[in-house]
Amino acid sequence: MSSLSVPHLLGIKDLTPEDLELVFKTAEQFKEVINRPIKKVPSLRDITVANLFFENSTRTRLSFELAEKRLSADVVNFSASQSSVKKGETLVDTVNNILAMKVDMVVLRHSAPGAAYFLSKHVDASIVNAGDGAHEHPTQALLDAFSMREALGKTDLHGVRVVIVGDILHSRVALSNIFCLQKLGVEVAVCGPKTLIPRHLTELGVRVISDLDTALEWADVANMLRVQHERMDMRYFPSLAEYTSLFGVDRKRLERLSSIPVIMHPGPINRGVELTSDVADSEHSIILQQVENGVAIRMAVLYLLAAQRTPHYTA
Amino acid sequence: MTQKRLFGPEELRVLLHRLACQLRESHRFFEHTVLIGLQPRGVALAQALAHLLRTEYGIADVATGSLDATFFRDDFRRRDEPLRANRTEIAHSIEGKKVVLIDDVLYTGRTLRAALDALHAFGRPQRTELLVLIDRRFRRELPIQPDYVGRHVDALDTEKVRLDWSPQGELESVSLIQEKSAQ
Secondary structure (H helix, E strand, O other): OOOOOOOOOOOOOHOHHHHHHHHHHHHHHHHHHHOOOOOOOOEEEEEEEEEOOOOOHHHOOOOOOHHHHHOOEEEEEHHHHHHHHOOOOOHHHHHHHHHHHOOHHHHEEEEOOOHHHHHHHOOEEEEEEEEOOEEEHHHHHHHHHHHHHHHOOOOOOOOOEEEEEOOOOOOOOHHHHHHHHHHHEEEEEEOOHHHHHOOOHHHHHEEEEHHHHHHHHHOOOOEEEOOOHHHHOOOOOOOOOHHHHHHOOOHHHHHOOOOOOOEOOOOOEOOOOOOOHHHHHOOOOOOHHHHHHHHHHHHHHHHHHHOOOOOOOOO | OEEEEEEEEHHHHHHHHHHHHHHHHHHOOOOOOEEEEOOOOOHHHHHHHHHHHHHHOOOOOEEEEEEEEHHHHOOOOOOOOOOOOOOOEEOOOOOOEEEEEEEEEEOOOOOHHHHHHHHHOOOOEEEEEEEEEEEOOOOOOOOOOOOOEEEEEOOOEEEEEEEEEEEOOOOOEEEEOOOOOOO
């Protein structure tokens, strides 16, 4: 088994456990590559990738761009604020215009859930979903699981307990993480204000724990999500101070536990809200390792998807 | 599948000793030399030679490493399956060193070309040599020749040369494998 079962990476939901294993195994090799004195390999020399970001992002775009460049792909960047989207062009038209310039792969971030699925049906390029609304963010889930394997020192995550804390309702990271972790045999729980937990989440087999201390005591890993002020169209909790006192992690809270879980955060951190600085910068946190692994995981995904495309120079 | 044994353990033992002696002759005490086995099948050979040099030829320390050239290959996307990568471990700097690349079988030379590219990511060796156990002559697609050769083997394109190792890391046999009957 050494190729992916899908031609695009649209969501974790479509992947098999073997796909996940293949991505992790490939990423391990790329992690070694990006720690070499010369961090570049020529595998994607004949591939052009367009990073289409219809929604703001700094780190994900940077991470993808680095991954592409370290694979020697040609890269074009496009962000909605500078584009003709404002002039009323449709998504398919925009993308087809870019593909007419001979682009092979598209990394798409869009605020509409399903944007990547839609695009994959209409254009002839390999699509990587870099976040579609509150739906999925597959590369983040892959890098989170990869970082957990590394932090816990095991390749088999069966029986590991992970709690995802915070704004589950608006979070594509949460949904992709749940799909990914469950495929790997992880027990997943969520914890957060009732207003930010979707009502039918338990149907996915996810446990809901309302008290953070109980959740942290139960978990081997705590993935702290960012409070997404920009997505909140109404008040979901009374005040930030109240959120922090109930769902923020500080050192005192950790010290009360019998064993301290690995602390993760997809970034950017609202310091003093989800995590205090002394926790974010502590030895329990693997936040910066997540960022490093992000590049390796994205290289693996691009490499494996590119491998399925027919070369330009064969008949 | 048919299998023909070319060399047995006794012959191979003599052969490895000869290669170790040749290395010993041109690298003296190995202070500036790194033996690098190519993944996946050259690594065991590099380890076996390093072991021999330490135990039989009194070399105190032989620096070794492994190199994977997968991401540098020129046949990526020309195969049905994507190429699987293996671990690269080069702990020693190779800048200014004498590097001996070691592989089991030299065939078209394409792996070696990729390996030379891959090696550059770790520095600029003063000199790079090539040692192979089996040289399949007349099958080269690139101008690459080995500096040290165990044996020459002339075989058909449809045949494969395979090395078998014991679990203790001893080279047991070299065989010629015919996948399908030649018609």
